[in-house]
Amino acid sequence: GAGVQVTVAEALDRVLTTVDPPLSDLVEAEVRRHTELLLRSTVVALEPGAEGLTCVLRGPDGERRIEVDAVVLAVGVRPDSTLLVQAGARHQKGALLVEDTMRTGLPDVWAAGDCVAHHHLVLDGPAWVPLGPAANKTGRVAGTVAAGGRARFAGIVGTAVVKVFDLDVARTGLTQAEAGPEALVTDVVHRSRAKYYPGGHPMTVRLVHEPGGRLLGGQLAGREGVAKRIDVLATALHARLGVGELAELDLSYAPPFAPVYDPILIAAQRALRTRAPA
Amino acid sequence: GAGVQVTVAEALDRVLTTVDPPLSDLVEAEVRRHTELLLRSTVVALEPGAEGLTCVLRGPDGERRIEVDAVVLAVGVRPDSTLLVQAGARHQKGALLVEDTMRTGLPDVWAAGDCVAHHHLVLDGPAWVPLGPAANKTGRVAGTVAAGGRARFAGIVGTAVVKVFDLDVARTGLTQAEAGPEALVTDVVHRSRAKYYPGGHPMTVRLVHEPGGRLLGGQLAGREGVAKRIDVLATALHARLGVGELAELDLSYAPPFAPVYDPILIAAQRALRTRAPA
Structure with a gap:
């Protein structure tokens, strides 16, 4: 886009795995309209190049080196909950398990935002879906309850x-x-x-x-x-x-x-x- | 719009009375950005003009004559239900009252579309809201039931x-x-x-x-x-x-x-x- 030549290296075998293949196929076609897309490919090294950087990619056809001006890494997210987990808070693969008041179970400790597993209304159980709206809403609930007010988080449906x-x-x-x-x-x-x-x-x-x-x-x-x-x-x-x-x-x-x-x-x-x- | 000079004569004192004034005020401002809007004004006569038509308008400031190329009349709608009303069908101000199977109460007569009062789920009663989606849906229900199938119309909320x-x-x-x-x-x-x-x-x-x-x-x-x-x-x-x-x-x-x-x-x-x- 905008005259910049872009190469996208995706480690998985399809893009946007948060939707099913019929939809991610449409996304893949749209990405290919604007960039060079390499699937099952990872960046294994970044080296100083002639003018910018040399990016070393490894994919199904072996290794490839491309000269680039900039590299944008998007390697996913993970809950940063070590402090509370070490203090004994309940969690599921690192995502903190909280009540609908955002209480962690540890005395006087509430947790909110992307480090928390939210109640998923379709699953009727906790799910780690770290997105902005629930992070905002759970922050309000935690703050309200911590300050002595009444609030509860209704849950997410994963939108x-x-x-x-x-x-x-x-x-x-x-x-x-x-x-x-x-x-x-x-x-x-x-x-x-x-x-x-x-x-x-x-x-x-x-x-x-x-x-x-x-x-x-x-x-x-x-x-x-x-x-x-x-x-x-x-x-x-x-x-x-x-x-x-x-x-x-x-x-x-x-x-x-x-x-x-x-x-x-x-x-x-x-x-x-x-x-x-x- | 598109270089055509347009005058809108509205008989009521505001435009789009299907929404409340705070919203219709926004619509009025938008109409005024693109046309000359005359409120409380009606077309009382159309006469042959020098080149096109002379449109005679009557409004709060008296009578006004404008030369126009074309007149578009939008004078509202009314259910055309005389045939069934004369045959004894139940109605409310001309809008036919039907069951959720679109039966009129007259033997072997179903009614659907804009001539029918639909069940309004918020009012929990019949309302005449003649719009395309319900006209389509009720036509399907009437056709299905008339052909011996099972169907019912769930109702509208007036969207x-x-x-x-x-x-x-x-x-x-x-x-x-x-x-x-x-x-x-x-x-x-x-x-x-x-x-x-x-x-x-x-x-x-x-x-x-x-x-x-x-x-x-x-x-x-x-x-x-x-x-x-x-x-x-x-x-x-x-x-x-x-x-x-x-x-x-x-x-x-x-x-x-x-x-x-x-x-x-x-x-x-x-x-x-x-x-x-x-």
């Missing part, structure tokens, strides 16, 4: 959105990978606007649901209208709506913003007819 | 969105005017994107709610992210969430799409502290 060049990708609830083999998936591609209204784009919707209709999660990808559409599914998860109730929602319609049946309604209607593979 | 030049305006549930004097309103203006991310716009949110916290409706206006954000409130109305539960939703956050606390969450947090005027 996230990211802009990858011109593609917006969002998820909430459980992916197929997270929901396990019993879960059903329903995929649709529908228009983001009325057919005759200019400027629309295809929108990909995946719903993850139980054979009995319970909604477990959803994923969206498209060039517009993704970020706040995922919030309809997030709200449905909070309210424990099934795909039948999802199909009945009175969602907004006007030609610049949606087809008369919103892509979410189309997906929910389809999900009602999705059967487990024989 | 609508409209694009007025560059301003998007949406509503769901009840407006303050519709909810009556006991209802509380909470108004906030918040950013559509993270503060530091370019291209954001102010977003106006109005929540209409009961003193006990029950959500009755919502309205949004802004230059982006309105249409599908209203659907979060529509989903909340379907699920009968209160403003406390609304404030707890795990909504999507990324700087291009929302602040870390979405404007809906900010409004819901504020609504929890809104008290009836003394």
Whole structure:
């Protein structure tokens, strides 16, 4: 982008593993439109180069050296909870396990933010999903309770959105990978606007649901209208709506913003007819 | 717009009366940015003019004649139900009252679409809101049931969105005017994107709610992210969430799409502290 030549080295065999492959395939195509993408590749060394740096990459085709001006490392995150874990706080792979008041169980110690496992409303158990909104909310709860007030954190459903060049990708609830083999998936591609209204784009919707209709999660990808559409599914998860109730929602319609049946309604209607593979 | 000079004559004293005045004021300003807007004004005659038509307008300042190339009339809609009303079908001001199977009560006669009063889930009674999505859904129900199948229409919450030049305006549930004097309103203006991310716009949110916290409706206006954000409130109305539960939703956050606390969450947090005027 912007005239800068970019090479992306991804250690895994696909990009954005927080969504299922049909969606991450779209992300991969979008990344390849703007950069050179190397999968199953890692940076093994950075050396002084002729003008900038020499980046040594190792991938399925062996080693490769490229001259670069700058290297941006994104190597993931991990809860920095050693202090409390050593003091005896309960944790799950380093993510602190707290009450809904953010109490750690240690006397007069509260924990909040990205080092905490939040109560996941779909899993009905703790999950480590270190994202800004819950970090903010749990900080407020911890502060309120520590100061003698009353507050509790309601929990998360695992909602996230990211802009990858011109593609917006969002998820909430459980992916197929997270929901396990019993879960059903329903995929649709529908228009983001009325057919005759200019400027629309295809929108990909995946719903993850139980054979009995319970909604477990959803994923969206498209060039517009993704970020706040995922919030309809997030709200449905909070309210424990099934795909039948999802199909009945009175969602907004006007030609610049949606087809008369919103892509979410189309997906929910389809999900009602999705059967487990024989 | 597009170099065409437009005069809008509105018979009422404000535009878009389907939203409350704080929102319709924003719409009025947007209409005035692009057209000459005349309120409390009606077209009383169209006469042949020198080159096109002469449009005779009557307003608070008396009569005015303007030369125009074309006149677009938007005079509202009314259910065309005379046939069934004369046959004895139940109706409310012409809008047909039907069961959730779209049966009219007349033998072997179903009715669907804009001539029908739909079950309004917030009012828990019939309401005439003639919009496309419910017209489509009720047509499917009537067709399925008439053909011997099983289907029912779940009802509406009165969701609508409209694009007025560059301003998007949406509503769901009840407006303050519709909810009556006991209802509380909470108004906030918040950013559509993270503060530091370019291209954001102010977003106006109005929540209409009961003193006990029950959500009755919502309205949004802004230059982006309105249409599908209203659907979060529509989903909340379907699920009968209160403003406390609304404030707890795990909504999507990324700087291009929302602040870390979405404007809906900010409004819901504020609504929890809104008290009836003394």
